[in-house]
Amino acid sequence: MPDHTPQPHARDKLTFLLSLVPYLMDHDRVSVQEAARQFGVSEEHIRDAVRLISVSGIPGDTAAYQHDDLFDIAWDDFEDNDQIVLTNLVAIDDSPRFSGREAAALIAGLQYLSALPENADRSAIAVLMAKLSRGASAAPSPVAVEASETDATLALIREAVAAERQVEFEYLNSRGERERRRVDPLRVESVDADWYLRGWCHLREALRTFRIDRIGDPEITAEPISYRPHDVDIPDALFEGSPEDIEIQLTIAPAALPLVADYLRGTASAPAADGLVHATMQVSHFHAVKRLACSHPGLVTVTGPPEARNVVADWAAAGLHRYDDSR
Amino acid sequence: MAGQGTAPRVPVEERLFSLVLALLATDHGLTKGQILATVQGYRQRFSPNGDNANLERQFERDKDDIRELGVPIETLESPGQAGNNQSLRYRIPRGEYELPRDISFTAEETALLGLAAMVWREGSLSDESRRAIIKLKALGMETVEPVLAYAPRVRVRDAAFEPLRVAIDKHHIVRFGYLKPGESDAGVRTVAPLALVQFQGRWHCCAVEPDTGERKTFLLRRIVSDVSTTGKSFEASTDNEAERGLRELDEVWASHHAQVRVEEGTDAARRLHKQRGAGKTKDGNLLLHYVDLNILADELTGYGPEVVVVSPPDLVDAVRDRLRAVAAAHTETAGEDGNA
Numbered sequence: 001m002p003d004h005t006p007q008p009h010a011r012d013k014l015t016f017l018l019s020l021v022p023y024l025m026d027h028d029r030v031s032v033q034e035a036a037r038q039f040g041v042s043e044e045h046i047r048d049a050v051r052l053i054s055v056s057g058i059p060g061d062t063a064a065y066q067h068d069d070l071f072d073i074a075w076d077d078f079e080d081n082d083q084i085v086l087t088n089l090v091a092i093d094d095s096p097r098f099s100g101r102e103a104a105a106l107i108a109g110l111q112y113l114s115a116l117p118e119n120a121d122r123s124a125i126a127v128l129m130a131k132l133s134r135g136a137s138a139a140p141s142p143v144a145v146e147a148s149e150t151d152a153t154l155a156l157i158r159e160a161v162a163a164e165r166q167v168e169f170e171y172l173n174s175r176g177e178r179e180r181r182r183v184d185p186l187r188v189e190s191v192d193a194d195w196y197l198r199g200w201c202h203l204r205e206a207l208r209t210f211r212i213d214r215i216g217d218p219e220i221t222a223e224p225i226s227y228r229p230h231d232v233d234i235p236d237a238l239f240e241g242s243p244e245d246i247e248i249q250l251t252i253a254p255a256a257l258p259l260v261a262d263y264l265r266g267t268a269s270a271p272a273a274d275g276l277v278h279a280t281m282q283v284s285h286f287h288a289v290k291r292l293a294c295s296h297p298g299l300v301t302v303t304g305p306p307e308a309r310n311v312v313a314d315w316a317a318a319g320l321h322r323y324d325d326s327r
Numbered sequence: 328m329a330g331q332g333t334a335p336r337v338p339v340e341e342r343l344f345s346l347v348l349a350l351l352a353t354d355h356g357l358t359k360g361q362i363l364a365t366v367q368g369y370r371q372r373f374s375p376n377g378d379n380a381n382l383e384r385q386f387e388r389d390k391d392d393i394r395e396l397g398v399p400i401e402t403l404e405s406p407g408q409a410g411n412n413q414s415l416r417y418r419i420p421r422g423e424y425e426l427p428r429d430i431s432f433t434a435e436e437t438a439l440l441g442l443a444a445m446v447w448r449e450g451s452l453s454d455e456s457r458r459a460i461i462k463l464k465a466l467g468m469e470t471v472e473p474v475l476a477y478a479p480r481v482r483v484r485d486a487a488f489e490p491l492r493v494a495i496d497k498h499h500i501v502r503f504g505y506l507k508p509g510e511s512d513a514g515v516r517t518v519a520p521l522a523l524v525q526f527q528g529r530w531h532c533c534a535v536e537p538d539t540g541e542r543k544t545f546l547l548r549r550i551v552s553d554v555s556t557t558g559k560s561f562e563a564s565t566d567n568e569a570e571r572g573l574r575e576l577d578e579v580w581a582s583h584h585a586q587v588r589v590e591e592g593t594d595a596a597r598r599l600h601k602q603r604g605a606g607k608t609k610d611g612n613l614l615l616h617y618v619d620l621n622i623l624a625d626e627l628t629g630y631g632p633e634v635v636v637v638s639p640p641d642l643v644d645a646v647r648d649r650l651r652a653v654a655a656a657h658t659e660t661a662g663e664d665g666n667a
Contacts, residue, residue, distance in 0.1 A: 012461070014392075023467060052340070056367070058348050059367075091348040092351065094428070095426045096425070097397055097423070101496070102397060102455045102456065102458055102462070103459070104455075108446075109442075109456065113446065119439075125439075128439065128440070136397065137398070137399050142568040142572075143523045144522065146526045146573055146576075151601070172593075172594050178592070187476055189479070193527050213597070214598060216597055294649075294653050296625065297652050312657040313654050313658045318632035320651060323647055
């Protein structure tokens with residue numbers, strides 16, 4: 001086990017320096033602005049790095065970091081024109097390889113994305129994975145993610161997002177009622193094996209998150225979307241509360257906390273004396289909680305209000321009752 | 328660090344960068360003594376006649392950090408001085424450091440890799456994909472607009488994930504408490520971890536039991552203790568263990584099936600029919616595949632009266648027990664409920 005805390009910040013900075021040098025070597029002259037855009041960092045970040053590179057080098061024969069043993073830049077160009085021109089090079093010839101773990105992270109990410117409709121050409125992904133492996137300094141570490149099946153609904157929604165057209169589909173709300181929804185599709189999101197559509201719902205006149213596997217009979221309409229992705233502030237959290245929400249109290253076994261954390265929106269606290277976490281959850285309707293409680297038996301228990309407990313108890317009892325019928 | 332006299336403070340990244348440059352530039356390698364006395368960031372703190380124990384420890388940590396970034400550092404023994412730690416020479420072999428020149432990425436590939444990196448938002452995988460993208464950008468490919476229409480995400484929330492990943496990389500045999508469903512006490516498992524694979528949204532660790540040589544797959548969310556090292560290590564596997572792990576889980580999935588009856592028009596009907604491999608039997612039941620009976624039982628219990636399990640009998644019992652437990656836990660007076 002590592003006996004010290006890693007320094008992610010310093011590691012990122014070192015990676016950046018080792019990458020910036022060969023980039024600058026490949027470009028005889030590049031503006032600070034362009035380099036900043038390429039790496040997605042601020043211009044000041046680039047200037048700081050260039051200043052550091054320009055005083056760095058190797059100890060050299062004299063072990064004294066003589067002028068020839070250091071990188072050098074065209075200072076006038078840099079200070080007057082914000083242009084970077086390397087005039088003396090040391091030690092570095094080429095870009096660094098990926099580490100085995102870096103390659104593994106991208107490869108596992110690609111495996112996961114191979115489920116996306118536009119990646120139906122799996123051979124292109126395989127070629128890319130092989131390139132990453134060959135470009136790594138060690139064998140990629142063994143991490144893998146199963147690719148989900150390419151789903152027809154997902155493909156249709158992607159098409160609608162690209163075409164900026166409204167979609168219409170049937171959706172079961174949390175009370176189990178069917179509704180025809182018309183939605184501006186804005187973004188497709190996923191969490192592990194579950195895929196979601198985030199869009200502007202014309203029925204509710206609000207941003208809503210839909211589970212793709214709950215969508216039925218989807219179709220692309222001829223109507224263009226009325227809101228574009230940057231018109232709407234799409235929050236990171238998949239499920240947003242609304243002022244009409246009701247509050248439910250729950251106890252959660254600590255082991256189950258990661259499984260339900262998304263629904264709690266940060267309200268969970270440390271385990272109480274009984275070893276359980278006491279939390280509250282905002283739901284649109286008491287019925288929203290019955291599936292959650294039943295799919296975490298013994299781990300998630302609704303403690304209040306009584307109406308919510310009744311809804312869960314009735315749901316479970318109705319399920320049990322169906323086994324009596326079948327005997 | 329405090330107490331280093333009046334030497335100017337050299338930033339960490341400058342010291343690490345200088346170390347990489349020095350080790351890349353040397354053909355024959357540098358000894359630890361040479362490095363501490365001459366390389367920027369060390370030399371300022373080096374005392375020619377004194378105790379450099381702190382600085383030596385600093386060098387060891389820096390070496391680990393640099394190796395973690397995928398920079399290969401080679402150690403060479405000086406001729407005739409085998410076993411003498413002070414005469415070990417360090418260098419970075421250029422061929423193993425540099426990205427082969429024939430590797431390049433198209434704009435489409437770069438965009439796809441950017442999306443692949445986005446998948447990880449937490450933990451070490453997120454740090455590593457961020458650094459991989461920095462390296463990728465150095466290759467000068469036009470930065471393509473990130474695909475805004477997608478926000479894919481794979482979670483790494485199991486506490487056991489990071490320690491297992493370290494143990495896999497270092498080939499450490501580890502020990503952890505594992506709670507099987509239906510048991511109230513966790514059993515201690517000692518295993519050689521081989522791969523981490525996510526299958527159907529859940530992380531699994533593929534491992535071998537060193538005592539029996541038997542392959543086992545563990546669900547990370549059932550690891551209930553810290554993962555601790557045993558001080559023993561195992562021989563690295565040359566197989567693609569991640570791929571093999573996925574294949575094995577897939578075989579288990581394919582060989583297990585359950586039959587359920589679902590109410591038409593319900594949430595259960597819509598979602599279960601869309602499950603991978605779901606099919607109709609000739610009696611009109613829905614056929615589902617699964618890896619773990621208890622996980623399927625939890626899922627089906629969530630559907631309450633919308634689904635009835637027909638087979639296998641173990642699954643029927645598991646779902647009925649769960650429904651009974653949930654009903655009981657929500658009918659007792661509050662304050663006495665909890666563990667069902």
